[in-house]
Amino acid sequence: xxxxxxxxxxxxxxxxxxxxxxxxxxxxxxxxxxxxxxxxxxxxxxxxxxxxxxxxxxxxxxxxxxxxxxxxxxxxxxxxxxxxxxxxxxxxxxxxxxxxxxxxxxxxxxxxxxxxxxxxxxxxxxxxxxxxxxxxxxxxxxxxxxxxxxxxxxxxxxxxxxxxxxxxxxxxxxxxxxxxxxxxxxxxxxxxxxxxxxxxxxxxxxxxxxxxxxxxxxxxxxxxxxxxxxxxxxxxxxxxxxxxxxxxxxxxxxxxxxxxxxxxxxxxxxxxxxxxxxxxxxxxxxxxxxxxxxxxxxxxxxxxxxxxxxxxxxxxxxxxxxxxxxxxxxxxxxxxxxxxxxxxxxxxxxxxxxxxxxxxxxxxxxxxxxxxxxxxxxxxxxxxxxxxxxxxxx
Ligand SMILES: *Cc1c(COP(=O)(O)O)cnc(C)c1O
Numbered sequence: 382x383x384x385x386x387x388x389x390x391x392x393x394x395x396x397x398x399x400x401x402x403x404x405x406x407x408x409x410x411x412x413x414x415x416x417x418x419x420x421x422x423x424x425x426x427x428x429x430x431x432x433x434x435x436x437x438x439x440x441x442x443x444x445x446x447x448x449x450x451x452x453x454x455x456x457x458x459x460x461x462x463x464x465x466x467x468x469x470x471x472x473x474x475x476x477x478x479x480x481x482x483x484x485x486x487x488x489x490x491x492x493x494x495x496x497x498x499x500x501x502x503x504x505x506x507x508x509x510x511x512x513x514x515x516x517x518x519x520x521x522x523x524x525x526x527x528x529x530x531x532x533x534x535x536x537x538x539x540x541x542x543x544x545x546x547x548x549x550x551x552x553x554x555x556x557x558x559x560x561x562x563x564x565x566x567x568x569x570x571x572x573x574x575x576x577x578x579x580x581x582x583x584x585x586x587x588x589x590x591x592x593x594x595x596x597x598x599x600x601x602x603x604x605x606x607x608x609x610x611x612x613x614x615x616x617x618x619x620x621x622x623x624x625x626x627x628x629x630x631x632x633x634x635x636x637x638x639x640x641x642x643x644x645x646x647x648x649x650x651x652x653x654x655x656x657x658x659x660x661x662x663x664x665x666x667x668x669x670x671x672x673x674x675x676x677x678x679x680x681x682x683x684x685x686x687x688x689x690x691x692x693x694x695x696x697x698x699x700x701x702x703x704x705x706x707x708x709x710x711x712x713x714x715x716x717x718x719x720x721x722x723x724x725x726x727x728x729x730x731x732x733x734x735x736x737x738x739x740x741x742x743x744x745x746x747x748x749x750x751x752x753x754x755x756x757x758x759x760x761x762x763x764x765x766x767x768x769x770x771x772x773x774x775x
Contacts, residue, residue: 385711392742393715394526394689396578396585397732399635406638407631414628418619422633424576427623429640430589433558433648435580436565438593444629447555450574450588451477453610453614455691456552456671458572458596460604463517466548468504469493471525472533472719473553478520484605489516495720498684501540508544514544517599518572522553523563527718528680528729529691531561546701549596555579558589560655560688560731562581571596577632578689580655582732585728586632588684642733652687658730658739659687659773661702661765665743666692666728669750671758675680678725688731692720697755705749712745736769 391398412419425440431440443453455477459465464487467478475490482488488675493499499521508516519541524531539551549571554563559580565573570593592612594602606665608614610623613759621627643651663685669675669692672720694702699717703726706712717725728746730739743762750757 382606383709385709387711388744389739391713392729392738393713394579394727394729394731395576396740397580397582397729398734399584400582400639400642403635403638407452407584407635409631409634410748411630414630415620419630419633421625422630422637423620426633426640427529428637429644431644432589433640434554434565434575434589434591435565435567436573436591436593437759438565438591439597439612441592441612442624442633442644443588443590443610444586444624445588446578446585447574447576447588448480450555450576450590451480451553453588454572454574455481455486455589456603456605456607456610457590457592457612458549458551458599458603459484459486459517460636462487464515465518465520466491466507466516468499468519468521468537470497470522470530470531471528473494473522473525473527474520474554477522477553481520487499495528496678496680497578498681499537500529501533503534504537505540505544508541508546508548508642511546514547516548516549518549518551520551520553522556524557524574524686524688525608526556526689526727527691527721528678529689530684530687531557531686534570535564535568540719542569549599550693551606552594555684556688556715556731557653561686566593575733580732581636582642583635586629587636595625638740654735655687655730657769658686658734658736660772661768662690662728662730664764664768665747665761666690668759668761668764669747669757672756674756675750678721688729689715690728690730691717692728693721693725694755696752699724700755702726702746702749703756704746705752709752710745710748712742714746727748736773739768740765
């Protein structure tokens with residue numbers, strides 16, 4: 382017996398639900414790549430991707446997922462033997478640093494925790510101790526999708542300046558771009574990257590990188606540059622140079638539509654919608670936690686992200702809960718990864734999401750908790766409804 386007929390709800394932290402408008406925008410014949418509408422399309426996309434990152438710097442669009450965009454950032458500004466500092470707050474900055482290590486970069490991890498945000502004062506102290514400026518770059522994720530933490534990038538940028546250190550600040554915004562503010566220039570970020578398939582509501586396959594003038598200056602001497610990722614090549618005048626070959630035509634039309642949706646709603650409204658829906662999820666989890674089995678992975682409330690919530694399931698099998706939501710109700714929630722594998726579920730509230738999707742997801746998780754006999758406070762979904770009802774005025 383199940384109640385899963387109808388549209389499936391994908392509540393995993395990427396890929397996310399692709400709007401029907403975006404799917405429709407991609408449904409078209411292939412076209413000439415040397416003339417016509419594609420040239421103007423590229424110019425507009427490069428401009429608007431930079432706009433979403435909040436920068437007057439350059440944008441580059443790769444045919445790649447987030448891992449590819451990671452490699453793009455590293456190869457363009459680093460050389461073999463360079464030292465970098467990776468700020469731990471989950472899995473993703475660590476993974477980015479791991480890629481750098483495999484390219485011959487000397488990687489130091491500033492020890493953090495799976496359960497809390499990066500402490501800017503610890504970053505400042507480490508950089509102050511680096512008297513001869515050996516550290517060339519600092520890597521951090523704005524939202525770490527494994528832990529569900531949000532890092533304060535503005536404060537980290539400030540800490541770096543307070544230390545008087547000129548390492549590049551490089552930020553992974555894969556799970557945050559299009560979900561919360563990103564102000565690259567105002568925050569002193571030198572290089573940032575993201576992908577198409579999370580807050581940007583487009584199928585997987587596009588990697589975004591933005592770089593300011595300082596990063597592009599460092600780039601000139603970088604030893605790890607390779608032809609596909611190279612910024613200089615991509616700055617060439619010819620259209621094919623911008624993609625180092627054939628452009629990902631259909632994905633570009635999809636991205637155009639997704640950006641139009643974001644701008645029509647207004648970025649500030651998009652961020653507010655994410656905040657409201659995230660808080661609705663947190664209200665529900667807070668109530669479930671009264672049963673002692675369920676809890677937040679991120680300890681400090683203000684360090685919980687607005688795009689994904691990592692929910693600990695203590696003493697019970699989170700995979701059984703996920704299976705119930707999927708097989709019985711057609712709602713797919715994320716599993717715990719890294720050290721939280723087998724210990725948590727992750728509820729995404731990222732991208733093309735609205736109240737019925739999130740309330741439906743919460744209702745189904747609560748159904749699953751009841752059906753599986755996992756102790757929990759009753760009325761989590763109700764608390765989410767009450768929250769949204771009080772915040773979203775008539
Ligand atoms: C999803 C994600 C990535 C990796 O992106 P892929 O497209 O899966 O390669 C990197 N960083 C963060 C923070 C992510 O959430």
